[in-house]
Amino acid sequence: MALAGKLETDVEIKASAAKFHQMFTHKPHHISNASSNNIQGCELHERDWGTVGTIIYWNYFHDGKPSVAKEIIEAIDAENNSVTFRVIEGDLMEHYKSFVITIQATPKGEGCTVHWTLEYEKHHGDISDPHTLLQFTVDVSKDIDAHLTAQA
Template sequence: MAEVETKQETNAATEPETQAATELETKADSMVGEIWIGVDIKASAEKFHHMFAKRPHHVSNATPRHIGGVELHEGEWDKVGSIVLWNYIHEGKPKVAKDRIEAVDPEKNLRKFRVLEGDVTPKQGGSGSVARWHLEYERIDEKVAHPETLIPFLESMSKEIDEHLLSTE
């Protein structure tokens, strides 16, 4: 089960299929917001992180419904400053995101891009891990909706990657 927290000015509910505990807070500027999601996975934190740190070009093999391909545009896969091009499918539409790696911390299983940050931690007192995603955004126009639709996307993508990692053990 995923845990979700969003921050934004409006108190819109998240997608019903996430079945997650949600806490909404307000911010002074409704054009800016944040989303946090934690997804319980069975794979180890190290294995999940390794997929994004060392083999992001394999992510599309693990979750082809969500990621169509990942290309290194500039730099090296696990180096700060590198630029990665993500081809993904969101709400049934192909989209492209070009993002710069801002931080990598293998000890914390952390990878931070300019827009999206992810880390994986082992569960306390049990097997498996929690994949956590943090997204900060600024809408370019009042007509653009807050991106709550990314919550089920990140949850489903994480679970598919988890299943892939477990099937290759």
């Protein structure tokens, strides 16, 4: 069984790619307002919102239990509405040696397609792939979309 893996999904939303991207780069602390069932909070630990090297601490609800993650923003591509986070501490590190999340929003018609990529390396072969976390990303995307389009 492979220890390294990659899961991907696309979510079609009505909000613009730029607005969705901005939520994850400059306003992640607002995501708990949009998706309160999934994200309970987001705190800035180091640097400034929207910059590479920023460290963010998330409180979220996944698989029926409260969880935490400390992430560093590894890359931001404003032109392509892409941001990459690397998990450096938290509940996911109990099962994974590494965990990287890339979110890219691509304009499509009136809205956009949000492409999520989860790349990970498991500690051992008995750990399942994070399919429930992939569904979590879909749910959060839909919540953010509803929040952003209600504001329009």
